[in-house]
Amino acid sequence: MIIYGTALLAVCHLLGIFIGDLLGKIIGVQTNVGGVGIAMMLLIFARMFMEPRGLMPKPTEAGVTFWAALYIPVVVAMAAQQNVVAALRGGHVAILAAFGAVVSCACIIALINRMEPKSDVDPFADDTEMPEAAAVDIKPTA
Amino acid sequence: MLSTLEKAITSNGLVAAFALVGFIILISGFISRKLTFGRMHGSAIAILIGLALAYWGGIYSGGQKGLADVSLFAGIGLMGGAMMRDFAIVATAFEVRPDEARKAGLIGIVSLLLGTLVPFVVGAALAYYFGYRDAVSMTTIGAGAVTYIVGPVTGAAIGASSDVMALSIATGVVKAIMVMIGTPIVAKFLGLRTPRSAMVFGGLAGTVSGVSAGLAATDRRLVPYGALVATFHTGLGCFLGPSVLYFVTKAIMA
Numbered sequence: 001m002i003i004y005g006t007a008l009l010a011v012c013h014l015l016g017i018f019i020g021d022l023l024g025k026i027i028g029v030q031t032n033v034g035g036v037g038i039a040m041m042l043l044i045f046a047r048m049f050m051e052p053r054g055l056m057p058k059p060t061e062a063g064v065t066f067w068a069a070l071y072i073p074v075v076v077a078m079a080a081q082q083n084v085v086a087a088l089r090g091g092h093v094a095i096l097a098a099f100g101a102v103v104s105c106a107c108i109i110a111l112i113n114r115m116e117p118k119s120d121v122d123p124f125a126d127d128t129e130m131p132e133a134a135a136v137d138i139k140p141t142a
Numbered sequence: 143m144l145s146t147l148e149k150a151i152t153s154n155g156l157v158a159a160f161a162l163v164g165f166i167i168l169i170s171g172f173i174s175r176k177l178t179f180g181r182m183h184g185s186a187i188a189i190l191i192g193l194a195l196a197y198w199g200g201i202y203s204g205g206q207k208g209l210a211d212v213s214l215f216a217g218i219g220l221m222g223g224a225m226m227r228d229f230a231i232v233a234t235a236f237e238v239r240p241d242e243a244r245k246a247g248l249i250g251i252v253s254l255l256l257g258t259l260v261p262f263v264v265g266a267a268l269a270y271y272f273g274y275r276d277a278v279s280m281t282t283i284g285a286g287a288v289t290y291i292v293g294p295v296t297g298a299a300i301g302a303s304s305d306v307m308a309l310s311i312a313t314g315v316v317k318a319i320m321v322m323i324g325t326p327i328v329a330k331f332l333g334l335r336t337p338r339s340a341m342v343f344g345g346l347a348g349t350v351s352g353v354s355a356g357l358a359a360t361d362r363r364l365v366p367y368g369a370l371v372a373t374f375h376t377g378l379g380c381f382l383g384p385s386v387l388y389f390v391t392k393a394i395m396a
Contacts, residue, residue, distance in 0.1 A: 009229070009233055013232045034374040036231055036369070037371070039228075040232050040238070044238055044240055048240065067230050067233035068230065068233035068234045068236055070230050070233075071230040071365065073163045073167060074226050075189065076191075077218045079189045080209040080210070080215075081199075081222050082208055082315060083206045083207065086308070091309075091312075093268065093269065094309055096268050100264040100265070101261035101313075102324065106324075106347075108256055109347070110331055112253065113339040116338055116339060
């Protein structure tokens with residue numbers, strides 16, 4: 001049943017947000033601490049537990065992967081409701097501070113990722129689950 | 143007839159949003175193939191169209207939620223709101239390979255800390271340069287450079303004025319938009335190829351919306367790894383901002 005997958009996803013989501021809120025209360029910040037990340041880990045654990053026991057038939061899986069595939073459309077909708085006007089009106093302080101932060105972080109990301117040990121193995125080589133996700137590289141064949 | 147159509151759309155907001163976003167993605171796929179010959183990812187173009195529509199919506203309605211403030215497109219607010227966004231992000235965890243994620247454990251934490259500290263220092267220093275020389279304003283603007291949620295949460299906690307808060311939110315939003323647009327362009331320079339590199343990116347670039355959209359436009363398979371780390375970013379920032387970072391700034395400025 002497809003709803004089992006979606007319900008599992010929903011339960012993981014709610015539990016994760018709940019734990020994140022509790023963590024926030026314990027640390028004393030008025031916000032959720034990593035709730036979505038915790039929910040993701042719960043879902044990973046649930047799958048690791050259920051799959052070998054045959055509790056994850058294809059329809060159940062589809063109840064989750066449908067939502068994973070809806071991710072980019074949701075992000076497009078999210079982009080469409082950003083306060084772009086205010087961001088552009090924030091003036092040069094906002095733009096320069098953001099630019100400075102982005103550029104310095106980009107350099108650190110590049111530095112750390114260059115230290116990653118090179119491997120010839122494609123980490124996504126046998127990743128056939130989401131065929132539409134495959135990167136399309138258009139290169140001249142010559 | 144037109145008013146009947148309008149009623150059909152406004153009373154079925156979420157459904158209308160599905161149709162509209164589907165149409166946007168259809169167009170961006172077409173632009174990607176025909177105009178850029180696949181060089182620019184369709185998702186990146188779709189996100190750009192989304193941002194452009196948000197700008198138009200903001201001008202047209204005078205509101206703060208972009209296209210979602212135009213009554214005809216209110217459903218966009220539901221579809222792209224925090225609930226659906228988080229639900230879809232959690233679902234992407236299904237594509238995470240636990241052993242890949244485990245490999246990046248320590249470097250993920252290091253990048254999270256750097257991702258809070260570096261933007262904060264840059265933001266606070268620029269605030270100082272532009273004449274915001276009290277510790278509260280510097281901390282609030284610096285926190286805004288972490289994410290647009292950390293900014294106002296920190297500002298509210300330490301009692302910043304509302305214009306500094308607005309500036310801090312604007313900084314965060316500009317940052318998120320820069321990450322959304324810039325990531326696919328500089329993906330090669332950032333070395334975004336592997337799950338580990340996506341986790342480093344998630345920790346350092348921070349803002350969930352920026353990271354998730356930026357990675358989506360670069361390589362869809364990297365999204366869950368980046369998002370997994372980035373979701374801790376806001377929490378960490380809200381924790382460090384009004385406490386350690388504020389005290390240190392105050393001590394330096396005193």
